[in-house]
Amino acid sequence: MAPQDDKHTPPPLPEPLRVPVADSHTHLDMQAGTVDEALAKAASVGVATVVQVGCDLAGSRWAADTAAAYDSVHATVALHPNEAPRIVLGDPDGWSRQGARQPGGDAALDEALAEIDRLAALPQVRGVGETGLDYFRTGPDGMAAQERSFRAHIEIAKRHGKALVIHDREAHEDVLRILREEGAPDRTVFHCYSGDAEMAEVCAAAGYFMSFAGNVTFKNAQPLRDALAVAPPGLVLVETDAPFLTPAPYRGRANAPYLVPVTLRAMAEVKGMTEDALATAVAANTARAFGY
Ligand SMILES: [Zn+2]
């Protein structure tokens, strides 16, 4: 294998987009290098804006601070669906950045939600999320905390008039049901959209944005491409979810916002649109979704 194919070598810069777009969902705080480097590299290939997503209290504060410091960064704040059960039930392994902790019960969750509520009021915070349900990582014992946290985030997003960013992993029906029960905010984004074409029709009818990540390029992801094919161009976004979900042919290497063009080009092919036409639509959709 040539040295440039090594897993630890960053993928090369793609050909720049002619129409600039946003990375609608990234985690700069989990990526190598500085924020300045990541933004400069992204801007050099036409990824002019990024939405920095918070997953816990420390990460949400960091997202808000970073968005305050950089015009090209917008923030969202939340307790991730896998974070809420850790706050309530404890986390002996200390997986999260707050480290190992004792069970805090519902009172600790309420306290953390109050801080998310305060951060959500800030002008540079454009969304509340990622929140939702994750039945892949959270077992039955954590589901009550996860659902309570999801419902609270929906209420916070609506009260502040911010976008809602949904994380839905193997929980499609319950996520859609809870959105119906609570009443979804005006702007709701399914990040790393993972439903099929049938669910895309449901999301389209409800006016939910569908944000596609690098996994749409994976060989085994035909159901995802079928969903993208039927998603209205006015509701489609692109994201990296970096450092995760690096698009093909760079799967297994670290993802970063500068790789958005790779995914966008694959998406244009699926939709039978030119790269410029899809980029124009995606840029407008992202600005509308996050109100910037
Ligand atoms: Zn997620």
Ligand SMILES: [Zn+2]
């Ligand atoms: Zn994420």
